[in-house]
Amino acid sequence: MSQESIISLKNVNKWFGDFQVLQDVNLEVKKKERIVVCGPSGSGKSTMIRCINRLEEHQEGTIVVDGIELTGNLKNIDSVRREVGMVFQQFNLFPHLSVKENITLAPIWVKKMPKAEAEELAMKQLEIVKIPEQANKYPGQLSGGQQQRVAIARSLAMNPNIMLFDEPTSALDPEMIKEVLDVMVDLAEGGMTMIVVTHEMGFAKTVANRMVFMDEGRIVEEAPPDKFFNNPESDRTKLFLSQILNH
Amino acid sequence: MNIDNKIESRKPPVATTGFIGWLRINLFSNWFNTIVTLLVAYFLYQIIPWFLDWAIFSADFIYNYKGERIIDRSFCSRVANPEEYHAACWSIIIVRFYQFIYGFYPVEQVWRVNVTYFLLAIALIPLLVEQLPYRKHLIKFTIIFPIIAFILLYGGFGFEIVPTNKWGGLLVTLVLGVFGIALAFPLGIILALGRRSKLPVISMVCTLFIEFIRGVPLITLLFFGMVMLPLFLPEGINMDGLVRVLVAVTLFQAAYMAEVIRGGLQAIPQGQYEAAQSVGLSYWQMNRKIILPQAIRITIPSIVNTSIGLFKDTTLVIIIGLLDLLGIGRGALADATWMGLSNEVYVFVALVFFIFTFGMSRYSLYLENKLKTGINMGAD
Numbered sequence: 001m002s003q004e005s006i007i008s009l010k011n012v013n014k015w016f017g018d019f020q021v022l023q024d025v026n027l028e029v030k031k032k033e034r035i036v037v038c039g040p041s042g043s044g045k046s047t048m049i050r051c052i053n054r055l056e057e058h059q060e061g062t063i064v065v066d067g068i069e070l071t072g073n074l075k076n077i078d079s080v081r082r083e084v085g086m087v088f089q090q091f092n093l094f095p096h097l098s099v100k101e102n103i104t105l106a107p108i109w110v111k112k113m114p115k116a117e118a119e120e121l122a123m124k125q126l127e128i129v130k131i132p133e134q135a136n137k138y139p140g141q142l143s144g145g146q147q148q149r150v151a152i153a154r155s156l157a158m159n160p161n162i163m164l165f166d167e168p169t170s171a172l173d174p175e176m177i178k179e180v181l182d183v184m185v186d187l188a189e190g191g192m193t194m195i196v197v198t199h200e201m202g203f204a205k206t207v208a209n210r211m212v213f214m215d216e217g218r219i220v221e222e223a224p225p226d227k228f229f230n231n232p233e234s235d236r237t238k239l240f241l242s243q244i245l246n247h
Numbered sequence: 248m249n250i251d252n253k254i255e256s257r258k259p260p261v262a263t264t265g266f267i268g269w270l271r272i273n274l275f276s277n278w279f280n281t282i283v284t285l286l287v288a289y290f291l292y293q294i295i296p297w298f299l300d301w302a303i304f305s306a307d308f309i310y311n312y313k314g315e316r317i318i319d320r321s322f323c324s325r326v327a328n329p330e331e332y333h334a335a336c337w338s339i340i341i342v343r344f345y346q347f348i349y350g351f352y353p354v355e356q357v358w359r360v361n362v363t364y365f366l367l368a369i370a371l372i373p374l375l376v377e378q379l380p381y382r383k384h385l386i387k388f389t390i391i392f393p394i395i396a397f398i399l400l401y402g403g404f405g406f407e408i409v410p411t412n413k414w415g416g417l418l419v420t421l422v423l424g425v426f427g428i429a430l431a432f433p434l435g436i437i438l439a440l441g442r443r444s445k446l447p448v449i450s451m452v453c454t455l456f457i458e459f460i461r462g463v464p465l466i467t468l469l470f471f472g473m474v475m476l477p478l479f480l481p482e483g484i485n486m487d488g489l490v491r492v493l494v495a496v497t498l499f500q501a502a503y504m505a506e507v508i509r510g511g512l513q514a515i516p517q518g519q520y521e522a523a524q525s526v527g528l529s530y531w532q533m534n535r536k537i538i539l540p541q542a543i544r545i546t547i548p549s550i551v552n553t554s555i556g557l558f559k560d561t562t563l564v565i566i567i568g569l570l571d572l573l574g575i576g577r578g579a580l581a582d583a584t585w586m587g588l589s590n591e592v593y594v595f596v597a598l599v600f601f602i603f604t605f606g607m608s609r610y611s612l613y614l615e616n617k618l619k620t621g622i623n624m625g626a627d
């Protein structure tokens with residue numbers, strides 16, 4: 001444990017109204033670590049990772065990302081968002097912008113990059129996600145798998161240190177899941193720090209350094225994939241695994 | 248087995264294509280439809296020839312039935328010989344055409360108005376044509392057009408000042424309509440964003456403002472602009488009458504636009520906000536680049552609709568003494584030399600309004616179709 005954490009959640013609590021959605025969540029993520037988060041629906045997985053780039057606000061505890069603490073301070077929030085990329089279940093591409101414009105928008109407006117340079121960067125990112133030929137199309141003209149890869153490219157263009165994925169393949173048809181997972185595996189091999197909420201256990205086994213299992217707003221179990229899949233400690237984890245592995 | 252023996256695709260049984268097919272589907276699909284079609288056709292058959300005869304074929308323009316030049320109402324065929332002549336006498340419009348278009352704008356300066364009309368047409372082009380080379384630069388011109396128009400029309404910067412009480416007719420109608428719409432648009436956007444703001448003070452102020460303005464008839468606001476606005480200004484500052492009316496019209500229109508745009512904002516999925524925030528865009532960047540372009544695109548037809556409403560409502564300024572197109576018309580009718588030709592005046596005024604509002608409504612239809620069919624048009 002010599003290395004410092006790049007993401008650190010300490011005793012994080014969060015409520016939606018009276019409903020406590022996160023309870024004493026503690027999580028430390030080191031640089032280049034790949035964490036896969038799983039758990040039943042409504043267990044707070046999305047809420048937890050959305051707290052990390054402040055799409056949701058936590059009410060108690062501390063969240064520190066790359067040395068910056070997330071508080072009400074808008075400047076800190078901006079700095080953290082530059083460090084952290086996020087990929088959503090529903091892709092959330094900007095439908096009125098072309099693929100290339102989707103990718104260049106943030107570099108141009110947030111990083112003040114010259115347009116030509118941003119376009120070159122966009123093409124490079126599109127090569128990485130293997131769809132450079134789609135650059136001038138609009139999101140509505142792409143398949144789900146292609147859209148999600150554009151969304152990944154859009155995040156990567158901001159050169160983040162950390163990537164968050166919230167069920168990136170759940171909205172995809174089976175034949176498209178692989179093309180997205182392949183890109184994510186490449187990314188992991190390139191050394192990206194990643195937190196991935198997914199139920200793709202094959203992906204988890206090959207890529208994750210650590211599995212995190214959540215239930216009812218708590219982190220119930222945290223273990224390397226080997227131990228997690230073959231020898232889980234908690235009964236709830238066992239039940240969950242038996243449900244998702246046997247259907 | 249018999250591959251060559253393909254079944255020929257049969258022709259549709261009755262004509263559903265071509266002109267006859269179109270008639271059958273749209274006008275004669277059942278007995279009720281057929282009766283309505285015939286009734287309407289009969290009605291049009293009665294009305295159109297009669298109207299064309301009244302307005303054009305038998306009408307007086309410059310000379311009357313005796314070939315005399317018409318200089319006042321008594322020369323009109325239908326006044327001079329009411330037994331035999333009933334058709335329109337357009338001379339009232341022709342003689343007073345200048346007033347209808349420019350009001351009492353000095354003749355030697357009127358080229359400025361013409362240049363403004365011309366520039367207005369140019370400023371509209373990038374709004375009408377989406378695929379246009381250099382559209383971005385033309386849009387910049389459209390945005391600064393109101394300033395150029397103001398200097399040209401009012402004066403200053405070397406131009407002689409033409410006070411607004413000399414303006415009239417179509418000029419006043421267009422100034423109120425175009426400026427009112429153009430100024431209300433950004434204000435409406437701000438109000439719509441404000442009403443949805445997370446900061447309670449801002450959202451409350453915007454909501455109160457919008458609801459107050461929408462709860463009050465335009466005519467009340469016009470009186471407010473005329474009578475009460477000067478009371479709010481520091482002493483010694485005298486606000487121009489037309490400007491005061493313009494303020495009232497703009498506020499009125501802004502409140503309606505705000506509600507329309509707010510509807511559009513509500514239609515934008517939460518994911519768009521989240522994606523914009525997650526790539527690091529600030530609040531204003533997010534709205535300017537992601538949210539508003541989409542929200543405005545889907546609400547343009549409604550924006551145009553409220554604008555048509557405003558354009559027609561500008562005629563209310565007559566009540567507080569401004570001479571817009573309708574005001575000039577009524578002025579002409581009050582003049583003893585032309586009294587009694589109200590049909591001609593009102594038909595003419597209606598026609599001018601119709602041309603503008605019909606243009607706007609076609610524009611909104613065109614956009615609606617484009618939104619329905621087009622995947623997505625290039626962004627700004």
Ligand SMILES: Nc1ncnc2c1ncn2[C@@H]1O[C@H](COP(=O)(O)OP(=O)(O)OP(=O)(O)O)[C@@H](O)[C@H]1O
Nearest residue numbers: 016017019021039040041042043044045046047048
């Ligand atoms: N904005 C919100 N307001 C109120 N309740 C919310 C809100 N967002 C989420 N919740 C609730 O918080 C709980 C956790 O939601 P969350 O989306 O984090 O779950 P999840 O683990 O990601 O589930 P899933 O697998 O279905 O995506 C759920 O019960 C959900 O109904």
Ligand SMILES: [Mg+2]
Nearest residue numbers: 045046047167
């Ligand atoms: Mg979720």
